[in-house]
Amino acid sequence: MKLYYTPGACSLAAHIILNEINVDFDLERVDIKTHTTEKGQDYYAINPKGYVPALEINPGLVLTENVAILPFLAQHDPRQDLIPPSGLGRAKVLEWLGFLNSEVHDAYAVFFGRELNADEKTRGYAEIDRLLQFVEDYLAEVDTDYLVDDNFGPADAYLFVLTNWSKSIGHDLSKFKEINDLRDVVFKRQSVQIAMRDEGLIS
Structure with missing residues (x-):
């Protein structure tokens, strides 16, 4: 490949x-x-x-x-750990991938086109915050190590990559404790x- x-x-x-x-x-x-x-x-x-x-x-x-x-x-x-072969577990992985791709990715992508003015940046940051707060609240409620159960998977990798972009666009990610905890775990993977x-x- x-x-x-x-x-x-x-x-x-x-x-x-x-x-x-x-x-x-x-x-x-x-x-x-x-x-x-x-x-x-x-x-x-x-x-x-x-x-x-x-x-x-x-x-x-x-x-x-x-x-x-x-x-x-x-x-x-x-090992068959990254994604369940079928059933609700697999559907939950696909659900997260859909949300990250269609919502979170698009919110960040606004900053990679033309130069934004101050008001546009403020609105852009607010939209990213709104979407990440959903992830933050979810992580705070569930008793799992990753987005889907206790196994690292593609949704965790995608979330990690998208939130990496916060630094390059001047977005404050520090307010999202649960997300940062997950990011730290993911970053340590070989x-x-x-x-x-x-x-x-x-x-």
Whole structure:
């Protein structure tokens, strides 16, 4: 398999899960501004949508969108810990991925387009806070180590990656104790350390 990625982008979640399932895979960096890969390929020819991640499963067979890629990878976990094979547990993972992808990701994405004025930033921060407060309240109520039961999974990886963006946009994440506790646990995982080091995010 090959993962097309941009350092620190949402493709980092797939990078983490690939490390978790301990399979051989290649990485190819994508410049989203020029839509070319590090090997000089036209990225639109690989993924016509133009953004990351894209997972090449076999030559010519490419899967896009985190809500599809993350469960696909997680189901290849030899321990069967990352995602339940069926039933309510699997549905809960997909529910979190849907929320993170359609709501939280979009709220952060506002800051990565044009330059925002002060009022727009204030509204943007407020929307992120509103969505993260839902996650914070949930984590405070449940007696589990992660978003779904006591097993790390793709939703935890995705939440970790999205909330990493708070620092780059000047958003105050310190008020969310439960989220930060979860982030600390996730950050310590070997799969996360390797992925972030490979992408040049930590030394």
